[in-house]
Amino acid sequence: MAEIKKTMKSVDGNTAAAMESYYFTEVAAIYPITPSSPMAELVDVMSSKGTKNYFGAPVKVVEMQSEAGASGAVHGALQGGALATTFTASQGLLLMIPNIYKWCGELLPAVLHVAARSLATRALSIFGDHQDVYAIRQTGITMIVSNSVQEIADLTPVAHLTAIDSSVPVCHFFDGFRTSHEVQNVEFIDEEEWKKLLPMDKVEEFRARALNPHTHAVTRGGAENDDIYFQAREAQNTHFEHVIDVASKYFEEASKLTGRKYAPFVYYGDEKATKVIIAMGSVTETAMEVVDELNKNGEHVGLVKVHLYRPFSAKLLSNAIPSSVKKIAVLDRTKETGAMGEPLYLDVVAALASENRKFDQILGGRYGLSSKDTQPKDIKAVYDFLSSANNWNGFTVGIKDDVTHLSIPVDDKFVIPHNYTSCLFYGLGSDGTVSANKSSIKIIGDATHQ
Incomplete structure (x- = not known):
């Protein structure tokens, strides 16, 4: 077996997701929202440089006027036979829910990358947790989670391959800021290796189903009454029951390529x-x-x-x-x-x-x-x-709850022995310190592979 080509790069989670998703995408419908915005920005940059996807063309990037518009554009692109991707978080994800139901019901291979973030409840917060992704679990979308920057690089292709092979939408999510903005020295598998796994027969089947008034005039998204709606929903069980097997197959393929263990x-x-x-x-x-x-x-x-x-x-x-x-x-x-x-x-x-x-x-x-x-x-x-x-x-x-007393006691003396060096950088605000430090971290990472 030929040796698999691998490259080490110091990147954050958003960059890893954008770089790997680009090659599986034909249309990227975007709208910025913290902390997911860098994914869409990088895809746009790659497209403007003429980087070609697996289908031999630069990604068509379109910025809409809201996340609802972005999810609608993804829906339309998919119905037209183009593999479409979007990126979002938090309230933006909530605006996509109506279209996510449509993606699922119409068995469309959309891929949605989410830098998971808090929702605005008693207060708004831009920081990370899983409130937003849990709010879409009832739609029927397949949900794959990456736990580190390295896993994002490894599992972003798995999300796209699962969507295409099983003809279902997939949400690939990871922690906002804690993973989306963390810089790590990450091992990337050569893009040609992932391309070998691309099921082109499934891609052609998807394209053959595209709406076309001249060669494929069909009705979709119609209205049904109580006589058949229930039965039609249940009939999709046979389609969705295969998703676990398909996802498991690509987790196994990722394990073979990377040498890291992946499974549901x-x-x-x-x-x-x-x-x-x-x-x-x-x-x-x-x-x-x-x-x-x-x-x-x-x-x-x-x-x-x-x-x-x-x-x-x-x-x-x-x-x-x-x-x-x-x-x-x-x-x-x-x-x-x-x-x-x-x-x-x-x-x-x-x-x-x-x-x-x-x-x-x-x-x-x-x-x-x-x-x-x-x-x-x-x-x-x-x-x-x-x-x-x-x-x-x-x-x-992680907190001290002195109101409802649900927090558990913590042993503050517990520390794991370590040999790393921690550095604290100070900035005055708007002085370029954050960007300079991020660049320094990438330089150090690329030079030392730490």
């Missing part, structure tokens, strides 16, 4: 763990360090990283959890007032019940709203909390 659910930790955390997003990077440290000191803990949130496979989740596990904590980066629990927690409870898995305890907790820092000591606190005789569901970690 990836277990990390002691194979005989008794306590496990289930989570998705950048917090899993922190959790892996804590798992290593605790296991090194004689504990038996583990972590399940979620990569395929929708469709949610109960069987694959159950298979990922060792039989030795007694207690589970599910961490959600959101708050759903009035619910019995947050979304991932409810999914995990229902999934494991359906697989007849029995545990002593499954607790749900909230963390990291609006980019609230979640440190190793906070993750250790969750494992400690599972062992406590006095624990409760719906806990919070």
Whole structure:
């Protein structure tokens, strides 16, 4: 087997997503919103330079007047037989919901890259959590999550390949700012390797279905009444039930190309763990360090990283959890007032019940709203909390809740030994310090590969 060409580049998460998505895209309908804007900007820059996609042409970039317009333009492009992509976050994602329902119902391979961000509730916040992406889980869109900048580079192609092969829309999301703006030295697989995986037969099938008044005059998006609407919705079950298998196939292909393990659910930790955390997003990077440290000191803990949130496979989740596990904590980066629990927690409870898995305890907790820092000591606190005789569901970690008293105790003395150097840069505002420091970080990363 020929050696796979790989390139190391120091980039942030938005750049990794834009660079990899460009080649699978024919039309990019965009509208800026923090923290996703750099993705659209970079795609526009690549197009203006004449960079060709996998189909031999520069991407057609069109900026609309709102996110609703961008999602509508994606819908129209897809119905016209062009593979379309957009990028958004937060309130912008909410404006796309009506069109996301249409993408799903009409089986269109749209791809939506989201730098997940807080929603404006009692106050607006531009920082990161999962409130926005959870707000689209009911639409039927496939949801793939990357937990680091490296994973964005690896899984952005998986999102596009899954959309094209299964003819469903895919939302690929990652944490706003914490991952979208974090600069890492990332390994990129040569674009020709991803191109080999592109199912051109599926691309041609998609194009053949395009609306055309001359050669393919059909009616779509009509109105149906109670006599057939229900049956038609249920008939799509046969189409969507294949998505998990298709996504799993491309996770496996990504694993082969990169040498990193990808699957809908990836277990990390002691194979005989008794306590496990289930989570998705950048917090899993922190959790892996804590798992290593605790296991090194004689504990038996583990972590399940979620990569395929929708469709949610109960069987694959159950298979990922060792039989030795007694207690589970599910961490959600959101708050759903009035619910019995947050979304991932409810999914995990229902999934494991359906697989007849029995545990002593499954607790749900909230963390990291609006980019609230979640440190190793906070993750250790969750494992400690599972062992406590006095624990409760719906806990919070990373804050001190002196009003409703749901926060859990944290061991402030817990520190993971490290050999890195931390630097704090000061700026006066509008003096170019942020851009200069970002450039410095990229130069250092490219020179040292650290």
